[in-house]
Amino acid sequence: MKRDIELARDILVALEELESFDEPVIPDIPDRSKHEVVYHIKLLFEAGLIDAQNWSTDDGPEWVATSLTSAGHDFLDAARNNTIWEKAKSIVVERGSALTIETLKIALSQVVRGALS
Template sequence: MKRDFELFREILLLLEKLESFDDPVIPNIPDRTKHEVVYHIKLLSEAGLIEAQNWSTDDGPEWVATSLTSSGHDFLDAARNNTIWKKAMSIVVAQGAALTIETLKAALSKVVRDMLQ
């Protein structure tokens, strides 16, 4: 399965809307399978943007989100705005750089900095 940065953003936005993380969460996202969402929760956890728990069983993988991290909030603050998000994604693609969390963070920071000048 490929990483989907749009799905990363969608999961983070949904998690931010939660009033609490009293119960671990697997967000229900239209047009996405549970398997896709669970896989991306695992990747977001590995990237340090969320805290998650591995509840996998013999029936398959099961990662649940337990909170956003400070880095996750920072990333989301930059990525929330559609215009900034699209510009950052286009910068990474135009430069021919590998699309990773780190390159996307750098591009988001550049777009925000450019807007502040």
Template sequence: MKRDWDLIRTLLVEIEGLGIGQHFTPHDFAGHSSEAVTYHIHLMGQAGLIEWANHPWNGEPVVIAKSLTLAGHDLLDIIRDGDIWSTCKAQLQERLGGVSYEALMQFNLASRQQRTAALNGNAAFK
């Protein structure tokens, strides 16, 4: 199964919105099968983006998402805005041929450095 960054983004937003004591159980979601959602929750857990666990349900293990980690919040801060996300994906696809977690973090750092330099060049902020 291929990694789907749009699904990861959608899941991060959904998991962030959970209340205390709530959890997200994989199901058909945002046009994706429960198998795809399960796979992506597993990937997000491996990457340290979410707190997650396997729970037995009718004798089968079910992966659940509990909350975002600090890294998950940081990533969501980068990709939350739809326009910025579309631009970021397009630029990374063009430059690197795809999107990776490391590339997203580097893109964010470069963007922040550009904004800081622009602010420092503006006399109103000196």
């Protein structure tokens, strides 16, 4: 399965919108399969943007989100605005880099700094 940076962002937004993290969760993302969402929860956990638990069984992988991390909140604060998000993605692509969490963190930081100048 390929990483989908838009889905990763959608998951972060959905998690932030929860009133609480009383229970581990797999957010319902429209037009996305549970399998796609679970895989991206694992990727976001590996990137340090969320805390998650591996509930995998013999039936298959099952990662559930337990909270956003401070880094996840920071990333989402920068990525929430669609204009800033699209500009950051275009900067990464124009420079010939892959759209990864790390390259987007750098580009988002540059776009936000430019907006503050």
